[in-house]
Amino acid sequence: MAAVDFEALRDDFPNLADGQPPLHYLDSAASTQKPACVIESIRHCYAHEYGPVHRGLYPLAENASENYEAARRTLARFINAGTTDQVVFTRSATEAINLVASGWAATHLQSGDEIWVSQMEHHSNFLPWQRVCNQRDARLRIIPVDDRGRLDLENAPELFGPRSRLIAISQMSNVLGTINPVREVVEHARRHDIPVLVDAAQSVGHMPVDVQELDCDFLVASAHKMCGPTGIGFLYGTSARLRETEPLLLGGGMVDEVGIDHSSWAEIPARFEAGSPNLAGAVGLATAVDYLSTIGLKAIEQRVRDLTDYAYQTLEAFDEVLLYGPETGNERGGILSFNIEGIHPHDVAQVAGEQGVAIRAGHHCCQPLMQRLGVSSTARASLNFYNNEQDISALADVINETVKLFGKR
């Protein structure tokens, strides 16, 4: 693996290169910054190649359709989907999960069946299952989280039991940074014929993700968390599962024949993409994928791991700081949640903001996990390959200042 000059890559990100004073952006788990190539591809799409996608017979429209479908191919290759039509463009990871909840689970759940999620799931991978369970008189079951912030599979003995109908877990926690043993869960689930949905919102674009290796049934992510544009995400599904799935949205582009009483759906994946496609979104996402692939996902993963180690040590050195989640190492991505004794995370984040350090404070859309941690919120610093050691030093300064301002005197 050729060494990547990550420091130089910072210049690819205009919003990071901009800053005077410098911006220490430690909120990539909320949304990543965008490289110039992605921004340019969107601009170029609108300014010089813009036309409606699908079924136009003039060159501009044909080209737009081709660009849209080429983006799908790029994405399919990126996650190593078996075939291109296993990739459905959605509005977001959130929509993708809702699509599976209402399109697959709602039509496959019997009264008394169970859907399993974990205690560390994002609301987007929790609420849709809660609703469909309530609708179908099914049970939402929770895989507990152990004291080190890992899935406690030992204490979920019925996870692969006879009523388990679907397992939906994240590959990387957006609060704890935990990398979950998805491959292992799928392997067990396969034996009991239980489909697994992987919420890969935090992992795709941050580490190599291979859907065939994971062998999962569904996988979802959002472009904006992987250097791509806002307003687009995707659902991967095996062909068999997608065929079992009803569309969430009905409308233009997803039907074959429309009758007054009944209609027949178009082929997959068009069936799941009602409405005019998000051309610029798909193009921007594909450019992001190309950009990340050129750097190399392994290199990105290693870079973030190095930074995470450094950040973990830096934070650990503070007596007042309580860190959540696994220790550093293979089972942890670049997300660090912490609290400072006696100080509300809002105050930490506010001081940080004033010092040019962008961190997040709150429940991070993980209220069930907050309950498990026994807090109402945490401060969170999250890293991407474009961060550097100065960003982490700046975070240390913030903690010092916060303790000075708000600490018990």
Add this chain to the structure above:
Amino acid sequence: MAAVDFEALRDDFPNLADGQPPLHYLDSAASTQKPACVIESIRHCYAHEYGPVHRGLYPLAENASENYEAARRTLARFINAGTTDQVVFTRSATEAINLVASGWAATHLQSGDEIWVSQMEHHSNFLPWQRVCNQRDARLRIIPVDDRGRLDLENAPELFGPRSRLIAISQMSNVLGTINPVREVVEHARRHDIPVLVDAAQSVGHMPVDVQELDCDFLVASAHKMCGPTGIGFLYGTSARLRETEPLLLGGGMVDEVGIDHSSWAEIPARFEAGSPNLAGAVGLATAVDYLSTIGLKAIEQRVRDLTDYAYQTLEAFDEVLLYGPETGNERGGILSFNIEGIHPHDVAQVAGEQGVAIRAGHHCCQPLMQRLGVSSTARASLNFYNNEQDISALADVINETVKLFGKR
């Protein structure tokens, strides 16, 4: 009203200014071209103001949230919503209709109730109602279309009857160009307390649209058809109706408190916007709205009407051409569907494409209307203010060439 130099405005559209040979873009009903200011606002958002929307406590995030909410205010003013929170950002007009179908209709329909649409509706304003009617054992009723392509309200005597629970009609047909008497329908519906959803995908941005004047309950549109970006649209709803509506998507940002069994929704409109907001989409949409407002919606409407008259006359002059829809005048927007005797519309569109004229051929996502017209497809030319008379002359040349190539000899 100061005269607008529409010819000069063409230069605002890089994709139109580009062309050598010139592009005669007559497919705006599918999607409009984008002015440079919209493209630039998206670029600027990503390059210099990008941060996650909502609940960040650092300046970049606060600014992003403010830009997102400012876009909502801009849009609310544009359609004259009573309050800003009556505007919900969606992925598209299609998603907005699905949201009302599954979030309002599904929870308000009783067995035997009726939802009324018209025979000219786009699949996006047809299929969601068909599904919810099938689910709820309700009836989908159709307002017929008369021979001149107008709503035949006389022949829908039960439209305001006791079982009528919702009326969903387009303000402008995307095939016929018909402008429907929405105001009149709402007035009647009000007296019987029947909510009305207006599909304004073709009208917003093309003529003045005032939701308070229309007095409708819901109204939907897509940004990409009004000079804005792809992947974003909106739902307007009265506060009372939105309060009665369940969210379509569940996930991050739309909940207040998440419990293991039940959760409570956030306030309106956040409740309907699960997932990370489409910041660049909202910003681009707001810029498009500002751009259109500066030109003036009345001026735009008049410009398109003039061009439509000219196009109508031009097409009418061909013996072989059969035009659908109302004659020119107030009740028609800039959309002209036609067929050439004995020639398949695909062939018309293909010849057009080769001659640099972008028109559409197909069923235009209006199969029920095609059945009414007794055809399987039409050719369609659709106009926007950036078109000119040369575009229409080019279309005339296409028709001559098509007849020469494919006409009966």
Add this chain to the structure above:
Amino acid sequence: MTDQSIYRAVLLDHFHNPRNKGDLGDMQIVRRGSNPRCGDEIEIGINCENNTLESVRFRGRGCSICLASASLMTESARGLKLTQARDLIEKMQLWFGDQGGVGPPGMGLAALGSVRQHPARKKCVLLAWQALDEILDEIERHPEIVGA
């Protein structure tokens, strides 16, 4: 009209002077192909003897590409052994598939190549071929229909 144009002389000729078009009343097997998206509707009929397609005919309506392709199909399929016909259809589908690097399955069909750059119209081209494919399926299932 350039050489690139899909309205190559050959296609126009087949559109204006379709071969093997008309009544299918005395055909052994008839299959319909339709594309509701654009209203193309084609019926293909065959007579078969000794595993050979003795006659292949079509009727229907559609765009020029669809009709020309049907006409061309009947010409190239007539006289083929069933296995050869299957092979031809497969090659057509490959030629029009996503993969590049495959040539036309026969000189007479080269004119259709100009349509390959217009993905939206691939369906128009393949409609008649798919109908023939279904006919071959039917023969496999019920060889007795063609007296075998």
Add this chain to the structure above:
Amino acid sequence: MTDQSIYRAVLLDHFHNPRNKGDLGDMQIVRRGSNPRCGDEIEIGINCENNTLESVRFRGRGCSICLASASLMTESARGLKLTQARDLIEKMQLWFGDQGGVGPPGMGLAALGSVRQHPARKKCVLLAWQALDEILDEIERHPEIVGA
């Protein structure tokens, strides 16, 4: 720490040395305000005599803004007539509302103004005030509770 900074001396002082904080056991009416999004949880209690807020106290947990605002609220509300208290709350809400051009409803509260540029924290500021508002509602509905 600049003048613009929201951690103005006043707020920090109220955070570190909260006024009127502690046990609410002997209060006539107590109301809770909570913001599940960030875990702020405040209880406000009052004693009222002759339509005047004789004492206003709070307890709870939250960020510095939330606690400082509660402390400031108790200081400015104490001694007010009920109608005056209502008026004050209204002015606070107006000041923190979307509209511009409105000043702080009292000199003592000016320090909170620095929070107005941080929309995400408006809720933190207003939590205590909303709880007081609910207390006033309760008094209107049941004046007997405060012996009126």
